[in-house]
Amino acid sequence: MSDPTRSETLFRGVWRENPVMIHMLGLCPALAVTNTVMNSIAMGMATLFVLTGSSLLVSTFKRFIPHEVRITTYILIIATFVTIVDMSLAAWTPGLHKALGAYIALIVVNCMILGRQEAYASKQSVGRALLDALGTGFGFIIALVMMGAVREILGSGSFLGVSLFGDNFEPWLVMVLPPGGFLALGFWLLGLNWWTQRRERRAAEGAA
Amino acid sequence: MSMKLPRLLVTASPHLKGPASTAKIMWHVTWSLLPVWGVAIWWYGPSAFLVVVAATAGCLLPERLFGKRGSLNDGSCVITGILLGLTLPPGIPLWMAFVGGFFSIAFGKLVFGGLGQNAFNPALLGRAFLQASFPVALTTWPAGGGEWWRLRGDNFALPLMRGDPADTVTEATPLALMKWDRESEAAQALGVDDLVFGMTGGSVGEGAAIVILLCGGYLALRNFLNWRIPASIFLSVAVFSGLLHLIDADRFASPQFMLFSGGLMLGAVYMATDMVTSPVTNRACWIFGFGIGFLTIVIRTWGGLPEGVMYAILLMNALVPFLNRWTQPRVFGTGRKKGAPA
Numbered sequence: 001m002s003d004p005t006r007s008e009t010l011f012r013g014v015w016r017e018n019p020v021m022i023h024m025l026g027l028c029p030a031l032a033v034t035n036t037v038m039n040s041i042a043m044g045m046a047t048l049f050v051l052t053g054s055s056l057l058v059s060t061f062k063r064f065i066p067h068e069v070r071i072t073t074y075i076l077i078i079a080t081f082v083t084i085v086d087m088s089l090a091a092w093t094p095g096l097h098k099a100l101g102a103y104i105a106l107i108v109v110n111c112m113i114l115g116r117q118e119a120y121a122s123k124q125s126v127g128r129a130l131l132d133a134l135g136t137g138f139g140f141i142i143a144l145v146m147m148g149a150v151r152e153i154l155g156s157g158s159f160l161g162v163s164l165f166g167d168n169f170e171p172w173l174v175m176v177l178p179p180g181g182f183l184a185l186g187f188w189l190l191g192l193n194w195w196t197q198r199r200e201r202r203a204a205e206g207a208a
Numbered sequence: 209m210s211m212k213l214p215r216l217l218v219t220a221s222p223h224l225k226g227p228a229s230t231a232k233i234m235w236h237v238t239w240s241l242l243p244v245w246g247v248a249i250w251w252y253g254p255s256a257f258l259v260v261v262a263a264t265a266g267c268l269l270p271e272r273l274f275g276k277r278g279s280l281n282d283g284s285c286v287i288t289g290i291l292l293g294l295t296l297p298p299g300i301p302l303w304m305a306f307v308g309g310f311f312s313i314a315f316g317k318l319v320f321g322g323l324g325q326n327a328f329n330p331a332l333l334g335r336a337f338l339q340a341s342f343p344v345a346l347t348t349w350p351a352g353g354g355e356w357w358r359l360r361g362d363n364f365a366l367p368l369m370r371g372d373p374a375d376t377v378t379e380a381t382p383l384a385l386m387k388w389d390r391e392s393e394a395a396q397a398l399g400v401d402d403l404v405f406g407m408t409g410g411s412v413g414e415g416a417a418i419v420i421l422l423c424g425g426y427l428a429l430r431n432f433l434n435w436r437i438p439a440s441i442f443l444s445v446a447v448f449s450g451l452l453h454l455i456d457a458d459r460f461a462s463p464q465f466m467l468f469s470g471g472l473m474l475g476a477v478y479m480a481t482d483m484v485t486s487p488v489t490n491r492a493c494w495i496f497g498f499g500i501g502f503l504t505i506v507i508r509t510w511g512g513l514p515e516g517v518m519y520a521i522l523l524m525n526a527l528v529p530f531l532n533r534w535t536q537p538r539v540f541g542t543g544r545k546k547g548a549p550a
Contacts, residue, residue: 157368170301170370174340183315190319 009128013136019112020143020185021192026112030144031181033103037160040148042096044141046085046104051113051140052133053081055121059129062122074117075108082107112140143188150184151175230323233432233483234283240423241290241478247416251352252298255360256412262302263334264289266309274318284323288312291331291478294413295471295518296338299350299361299378301371304342308334328525329485332518339518345371349381349410381410382469383514410470417473424477433481436490440497441476441504442467448505460509472504475517485525492531499524 004012019025029047034040054077058065065073086104089097097104107113116136121129152158155175157165174180248256267289271280279285289309296305312334320326339346350360362371413420428435445466452460466472480486480500487496500520507516 165368168366168369170304170342170345170365170368172341173343174337177340179340186315186319 006128006131010131010135013132014139014142017136018139018143019136020140021146021188023112023115025115026110026140027185028106029103029110030147031178031185033100034144034147034151034181034184035155035176036152037145037148038096039099040144041141042089042093043100043103044137044144046089046100047107047110047113047140048134048137049085050078050081050107050110051116051137052130053084054078054113055116055129055133056126058117058121059124059126065122070122071114071118074114074122078113078117079108112136146188147181147184150187151180155180228432230284231282234287236430236432237427237478238283238286238290240427241287241294243419243423244294244413244416244474245290247419248294248298248412250356251416252350252360252412253356253358255298255350255363258302258363259296259298259300259305259412260290260293262305263293263296263309263312266306266311267292267313267330268309270310270314270318274314276322279322282323285313288317288331288334291413291474292334294474295331295335295411297346297349297361297410298352298412299348299359299363299371300342300345301361301365301369302363303365303367304338304345307341308338311337324484326484327528328522329479329482332479332522332525335518336522347384348378349384350378381514382465383508411474413474414471417468420473420477424481427477427481433477433483434486434490434493436493437481437486437497438476440494441472441480441501444498444501445472445505448502452505452509466505466508470508470515471517475504475521476500479517480521480524485528487528487531487535489532489535489537492528492535495531495535496524496528499527 013019017023020027020030026047029043033043054074057077058074082105085107086097089100089104116133120132124132149159152160153164154172156171157163157169163169172180175184245256245260248260264286267285268280271285289312292308292312293305296308312330315337316328316330316333317323317326335346348361352360365371424433424438427433428438446463449461449466450463453462461469476497480497487493500517503520503523504516507513507519513519
């Protein structure tokens with residue numbers, strides 16, 4: 001197996017191994033706070049920051065972390081960054097902080113972040129770990145915005161708070177409620193898998 | 209070389225085949241729904257016709273797009289569409305009925321693998337989706353009767369847009385009267401006659417309990433539905449609401465009111481007996497029906513909504529696999545007596 005190039009490391013997490021749509025990781029925030037595009041972006045940025053910061057620290061100190069307590073150490077590092085994000089959001093954007101609520105603190109237990117530390121950052125150089133964290137974080141933002149867009153357009157008739165259909169729009173109430181998160185995720189998974197399968201079938205037919 | 213018929217024909221079971229096929233049963237059920245629909249059209253005018261047509265169109269589209277080739281011909285989509293249309297208020301915008309139909313088939317049936325694979329009744333799933341999405345439109349009940357040609361609401365609202373509530377004469381359903389206004393006397397003063405013959409506000413197909421019963425009776429005679437399911441639903445509704453009525457006649461409505469109001473008839477005869485989502489053993493059918501009746505009374509009496517048949521049936525649908533496994537009959541010659549050595 002040849003080593004992936006730098007750009008492969010960066011872009012792998014963005015789409016081909018998208019944390020939400022392909023790996024199905026980090027579903028708790030993806031289902032819970034994507035009722036508007038703004039919330040999705042905020043949650044994605046917060047996660048990106050935590051992921052990049054903790055990947056940086058974990059890959060820097062990978063030689064000093066005892067193997068037996070590595071998960072605990074990762075969690076401590078992640079929790080440090082989550083606390084920074086939590087306090088910064090509360091100070092700068094109290095409204096957003098209120099909208100995201102407990103889900104900011106819950107970034108600590110986002111298995112996507114822990115997974116990247118365990119599977120990648122603890123084994124790779126600092127530069128590679130940073131690229132991987134950035135790619136995965138952006139992939140997470142993209143996935144969250146995809147879900148937030150469906151839910152906000154159908155559920156509130158707006159995009160980033162801008163009304164799309166005028167005053168007479170009938171909102172699909174279910175889409176901003178918790179079931180809407182599952183429905184939106186289902187729509188996307190259905191569509192993406194259908195598209196992937198079709199592409200593979202075409203490729204197989206073309207090769208045959 | 210000439211074809212020679214073998215002396216001994218060895219085939220896999222089943223060896224006895226009845227004349228009924230899936231398509232034949234489905235089309236029979238469809239025909240039996242036409243009188244119910246006819247009464248609705250007579251009572252609610254063109255709106256009833258349009259809503260059911262829109263819901264059916266919404267059901268046919270995903271089956272045509274994503275379903276197996278030829279699966280439109282078995283008629284199951286048409287039944288889902290008509291049933292969904294019959295559970296909607298006559299005044300709702302047609303695009304909502306279409307969306308509901310699309311959801312019913314695409315997410316209530318096709319994602320599970322098509323006919324026979326779905327755990328929940330597709331029509332009710334579509335209605336539950338609409339109820340959760342558009343609670344206002346789904347609880348606006350236009351009055352029946354009057355000028356036949358008048359639309360009972362803004363049926364032709366543009367897609368994604370709210371219907372214009374002007375010019376709509378609305379009327380509280382008997383169950384809503386009982387629930388919100390505590391007017392159980394007013395509701396009961398309506399009389400069981402009115403409920404039996406459908407002269408109340410409500411969904412398209414909720415009226416005319418007598419027509420639904422007759423059509424259901426025909427289907428039960430042809431053995432296209434298991435009569436134990438509606439029978440046990442009616443029995444448990446009568447028993448539970450009767451007990452409550454005996455305890456406090458002022459607070460709890462009478463059993464005949466509970467039996468003939470709302471969507472109970474349509475639900476019990478057509479929704480609960482859906483062959484795919486109802487149990488296969490007769491014992492399980494009794495339990496299934498009792499559960500639906502009990503939950504209906506619980507939701508109607510203490511729940512947050514005036515009508516509970518839809519959620520009662522969906523909840524019991526979820527239990528069907530367990531009921532089936534629990535009530536498997538013992539195969540003759542197998543099994544052990546209790547306490548027998550292993």
